[in-house]
Amino acid sequence: MLLGVIADDFTGASDIANTIAKGYGASAGLSTTQFLGIPDKPAPADCEAGVVALKTRSIPATEAVAQSLRALTWLREQGCRQIVFKYCSTFDSTPEGNIGPVGEALASALGAKGVIVCPAFPGAGRTLYQGNLFVGDVPLNESSLRTHPLNPMTDSDLRRWLRLQCREPVGFVPWRVVRDGGNAIRNALDEASRQSAVLVVVDAISDEDLLEIGAAAAGVPLLTGGSGIALGLAKNFAAERVAKPVGGGFEGVAGPEAVLAGSCSQATLQQIAYHAQYHPVMPIAVEAVMDGALDVHAVTDFVLAHVGEAPLAYSSDTPEKVAALQERYGRETVAGHLDNLFAAVARKLVSRGIRRLVVAGGETSGAVVSALDLDALTIGPEIAPGVPVLTNRAPLALALKSGNFGQRDFFERALALMEGKQPEGGMLT
Ligand SMILES: Nc1ncnc2c1ncn2[C@@H]1O[C@H](COP(=O)(O)OP(=O)(O)OP(=O)(O)O)[C@@H](O)[C@H]1O
Numbered sequence: 001m002l003l004g005v006i007a008d009d010f011t012g013a014s015d016i017a018n019t020i021a022k023g024y025g026a027s028a029g030l031s032t033t034q035f036l037g038i039p040d041k042p043a044p045a046d047c048e049a050g051v052v053a054l055k056t057r058s059i060p061a062t063e064a065v066a067q068s069l070r071a072l073t074w075l076r077e078q079g080c081r082q083i084v085f086k087y088c089s090t091f092d093s094t095p096e097g098n099i100g101p102v103g104e105a106l107a108s109a110l111g112a113k114g115v116i117v118c119p120a121f122p123g124a125g126r127t128l129y130q131g132n133l134f135v136g137d138v139p140l141n142e143s144s145l146r147t148h149p150l151n152p153m154t155d156s157d158l159r160r161w162l163r164l165q166c167r168e169p170v171g172f173v174p175w176r177v178v179r180d181g182g183n184a185i186r187n188a189l190d191e192a193s194r195q196s197a198v199l200v201v202v203d204a205i206s207d208e209d210l211l212e213i214g215a216a217a218a219g220v221p222l223l224t225g226g227s228g229i230a231l232g233l234a235k236n237f238a239a240e241r242v243a244k245p246v247g248g249g250f251e252g253v254a255g256p257e258a259v260l261a262g263s264c265s266q267a268t269l270q271q272i273a274y275h276a277q278y279h280p281v282m283p284i285a286v287e288a289v290m291d292g293a294l295d296v297h298a299v300t301d302f303v304l305a306h307v308g309e310a311p312l313a314y315s316s317d318t319p320e321k322v323a324a325l326q327e328r329y330g331r332e333t334v335a336g337h338l339d340n341l342f343a344a345v346a347r348k349l350v351s352r353g354i355r356r357l358v359v360a361g362g363e364t365s366g367a368v369v370s371a372l373d374l375d376a377l378t379i380g381p382e383i384a385p386g387v388p389v390l391t392n393r394a395p396l397a398l399a400l401k402s403g404n405f406g407q408r409d410f411f412e413r414a415l416a417l418m419e420g421k422q423p424e425g426g427m428l429t
């Protein structure tokens with residue numbers, strides 16, 4: 001294996017696996033596998049890039065560090081020359097962690113300094129300028145992320161946010177250096193390293209910037225960011241590739257389908273509203289889940305009664321309702337109950353024959369996929385920027401959608417592409 005990725009959630013893992021597998025422009029992608037948790041056996045021989053999906057984004061920092069270091073050990077045992085720590089393109093974290101602590105721990109284990117921190121993903125509207133992260137045309141802290149159920153992002157200045165999480169100095173490479181290209185970026189990172197900065201926030205506002213950052217990262221042991229950071233990395237390994245075509249050969253998985261949504265992100269709420277116009281949907285009343293009045297059977301009965309019609313069950317709600325529920329029951333308690341419910345629902349649905357499963361939300365996807373006890377997934381066609389079809393040997397097709405990703409008709413498109421069909425109609429935004 002050439003390139004190893006440690007991803008802090010499952011949807012983020014499939015996002016970066018998609019980027020690495022598809023390549024960029026004339027540069028072919030790497031043969032990529034997404035591992036669900038840290039494998040207990042060696043990677044397949046033809047795997048050039050391995051993405052280890054962890055569920056460490058919203059757990060205590062010490063535990064996130066311990067799991068990430070275990071993933072690092074496994075990836076190094078597979079021969080990886082370079083490690084990427086993948087976190088959210090909206091830098092989802094709290095002042096207590098986990099991006100700073102995990103980044104510093106990996107850097108220390110690899111003896112790295114001047115390590116790139118760049119969550120920019122221009123294709124999904126995330127750009128980083130003067131150290132401030134923008135979502136579309138607004139600063140992060142004015143976007144819907146300010147009311148995220150687990151990681152409310154209340155400051156767009158990532159240097160300030162990261163300093164709250166870090167022990168070591170945090171450096172900065174502004175866009176006026178990035179625009180001068182790979183060598184200039186490399187020199188600035190070396191200078192930041194001489195100034196003792198371990199983690200260095202690097203501006204990027206376009207794919208071209210990310211390609212230059214990728215060029216600057218050739219040969220470094222560690223870099224960190226969103227999936228955009230991987231745009232230019234495959235090219236650095238061109239000379240070492242096990243010559244093998246990637247990306248082709250997806251045949252699709254036919255069979256019963258279901259959509260589960262635990263994401264309360266704005267894009268997911270719009271996708272649910274769109275889907276509800278044409279397909280059966282079941283809102284999951286959180287109070288009923290907390291009181292034990294609504295259980296796994298109610299949800300699976302609904303889905304199984306509507307197979308063939310793209311049934312969707314969701315707990316997703318508006319920020320006001322989510323805040324009220326968290327106030328009443330406690331943030332972790334609500335999330336824990338819902339994650340357990342979705343996990344149990346997915347397990348039962350798959351045991352009852354569901355073969356195409358779409359899940360919205362990183363935490364929710366982590367809960368679902370962990371419950372399904374899968375070990376590795378192959379990367380299939382792209383449904384939307386950052387979201388590929390994933391398949392395993394069962395055969396089972398999955399789409400794990402990050403909260404804010406995807407077009408309005410994402411769920412329909414995902415189910416069609418999973419089956420190997422072209423979605424009907426033009427792409428909605
Ligand atoms: N109605 C609700 N009230 C309170 N919490 C909820 C509700 N519905 C879902 N949740 C919880 O909110 C969290 C949503 O996080 P999740 O990561 O799944 O989605 P997201 O944040 O939109 O996606 P991503 O992390 O990919 O951006 C989950 O822990 C889920 O259990």
Ligand SMILES: O=C(O)[C@@H](O)C(=O)CO
Nearest residue numbers: 012015088089226362402
């Ligand atoms: O980077 C992103 O935005 C996504 O891959 C993600 O991690 C959201 O959970």
